Amino acid sequence: MFAHDGDIAYALVDEPFETVPQGGPHLTAVEAREHEDLPFIWAVVDAVMALDSRAGWLRHCVLGTASVATSGVPAGEEPVLYVSHDGDDGMWQFIGTSDATIVNGRIGHLHHIVELDATLIEVLNIEPGEHATRTHVGGAWTRSDANGRRRRRGPFGRR
Structure with a gap:
């Protein structure tokens, strides 16, 4: 999450999630951008930010x-x-x-x-x-x- 044009934006990182305790795929940002589930992931991010009252604090x-x-x-x-x-x-x-x-x-x-x-x-x-x-x-x-x-x-x- 970062500031972009007076608002917030999200980005994928270029480092694999090697230390995720649950395991899962170790994708780079390039690989993740090509993944079929990416639109779902962004929809989840948007939903969490809209529903979680703490998101207002994070945004500010x-x-x-x-x-x-x-x-x-x-x-x-x-x-x-x-x-x-x-x-x-x-x-x-x-x-x-x-x-x-x-x-x-x-x-x-x-x-x-x-x-x-x-x-x-x-x-x-x-x-x-x-x-x-x-x-x-x-x-x-x-x-x-x-x-x-x-x-x-x-x-x-x-x-």
């Missing part, structure tokens, strides 16, 4: 997505209770308990904030212009659009 990690957070959040001193995905510039904001605004915010990579609190994975699928709030870590997220209308999401981010 690979892309180096920038975010801004209130000062106590990246220091691990306070929980994130408000997450915003800006509609105009796509910036992510993580607001904790001590600051009501981002004025003294710290810019960093989104994946570092999620590494401090894995429950944030649940809201990495909010769309630009949406935000999510909760009362405490582990509490249910309430999602809203820019107009304050609540949004409901089913499993895996589907509406």
Whole structure:
């Protein structure tokens, strides 16, 4: 997995999978590209990325997505209770308990904030212009659009 044209892409490696405990074919990337099962493999990769909530974190990690957070959040001193995905510039904001605004915010990579609190994975699928709030870590997220209308999401981010 790697960044490509502002998104993520997948590639086969040129080294055989020699240390796979389950065994299996030892194919080079060239051999694998010619294999009849390759379209199925890419379909599985796409399905896993769409269904696994952790994929949002991985995507942001690979892309180096920038975010801004209130000062106590990246220091691990306070929980994130408000997450915003800006509609105009796509910036992510993580607001904790001590600051009501981002004025003294710290810019960093989104994946570092999620590494401090894995429950944030649940809201990495909010769309630009949406935000999510909760009362405490582990509490249910309430999602809203820019107009304050609540949004409901089913499993895996589907509406």
